[in-house]
Amino acid sequence: MKDETVCEVNLVDKENVDYVKGKLSAQTKALKVAEFFKTLSDPARMRIIEALSIRKLCVCDLAHLLGLSQSATSHHLRTLRDKGVVKYEKTGKIVYYRLDDEHVKGAFSAVLDHVLHQEVDRAP
Structure with missing residues (x-):
């Protein structure tokens, strides 16, 4: 089967x-980008970024908002x-x-737009 x-x-x-x-980034840049995305790979961190894209917040506010302990929130921050x-x-x-x-807000917005676009395209 083909x-x-x-x-x-x-x-x-x-x-x-x-x-x-000739246009491709150096391997070191690719590693830095991969490391950046690895940092964002935790859902709690993504929610922190989303919250902070709206306005600045303290650890107590973030912990309460996300239902996390202050310790866990501080660790993610x-x-x-x-x-x-x-x-x-x-x-x-x-x-x-x-x-x-x-740049961080723009990167987050672009990823969120992509995910939402994928959901719309795949809707029955």
Whole structure:
């Protein structure tokens, strides 16, 4: 039985391959991008990012909002902070977290749009 997802002949388009090869990111960049997505692979972290894309929140607020312990929330925030996804600011006795920059918000929005688009396309 033929596999429709595989070429029937082994023919390399050298011009096409060379063009893409010239545009392709270095392996080190690919590793950094993979590490970034790995950081986002936890559903709790994605919900934290979604919440922080709306407005800055403190650990207590995030924990209550997401139904997590403060310890678990702090752990996720530390991971996100270490990867440059969120940053914090202390105001009096309260520490507020927010997304590090608009790139993070844009990346999250793009992924969310893609997932929602996939759901619509696959709806019966």
